[in-house]
Amino acid sequence: MPASCAFGSIHRNAYLNTPDLVMPNLELKARSQTWVAGQLSGVEGYVECIASGLVTARLVADSMTLLPPETILGQLWRRLILEPDKRGFQPVNANFGLLPALANPPRDKKLKKELLSQRALDALHAWLE
Ligand SMILES: Cc1cc2nc3c(=O)[nH]c(=O)nc-3n(C[C@H](O)[C@H](O)[C@H](O)COP(=O)(O)OP(=O)(O)OC[C@H]3O[C@@H](n4cnc5c(N)ncnc54)[C@H](O)[C@@H]3O)c2cc1C
Numbered sequence: 001m002p003a004s005c006a007f008g009s010i011h012r013n014a015y016l017n018t019p020d021l022v023m024p025n026l027e028l029k030a031r032s033q034t035w036v037a038g039q040l041s042g043v044e045g046y047v048e049c050i051a052s053g054l055v056t057a058r059l060v061a062d063s064m065t066l067l068p069p070e071t072i073l074g075q076l077w078r079r080l081i082l083e084p085d086k087r088g089f090q091p092v093n094a095n096f097g098l099l100p101a102l103a104n105p106p107r108d109k110k111l112k113k114e115l116l117s118q119r120a121l122d123a124l125h126a127w128l129e
Helices: 002-007 046-062 072-081 110-129
Strands: none
Touching: 046 072
């Protein structure tokens, strides 16, 4: 394995214990008018950090409402503002496991992911309207 892969697999990650420290709009409880985003807020990965920056910017600009729970970004956001589970708060990448289970999940994994994606898009369209 090339060294760069090894370093990418296990790396230092500085983040806040966000569920204890922020309000639902990602504003610091201890310092008003200061919002967190990206890795510092407890999301992990390039796309996740960019998306979290967009959420925080929208919260600052126009008090966006919570994204639907059927979307992965909605779930990442919920993880930051809700109580941590017993294992403690840990940064997380976007993944299908964050989403609520389907009522009747198919056995086929590819189909299951397609159904979860379509459900997320439907929820997002409804939310946007
Ligand atoms: C070795 C490694 C490999 C990785 N590989 C992947 C990967 O393959 N895929 C993936 O999706 N993610 C990967 N990640 C995770 C990803 O890099 C981070 O989740 C993401 O870059 C964090 O983005 P960010 O903008 O929140 O923070 P950062 O990218 O850390 O940006 C923070 C910026 O703030 C600046 N800064 C810090 N303090 C101050 C200050 N006081 N004043 C002004 N500026 C300041 C820093 O210089 C930096 O430019 C990897 C991380 C590491 C360390």
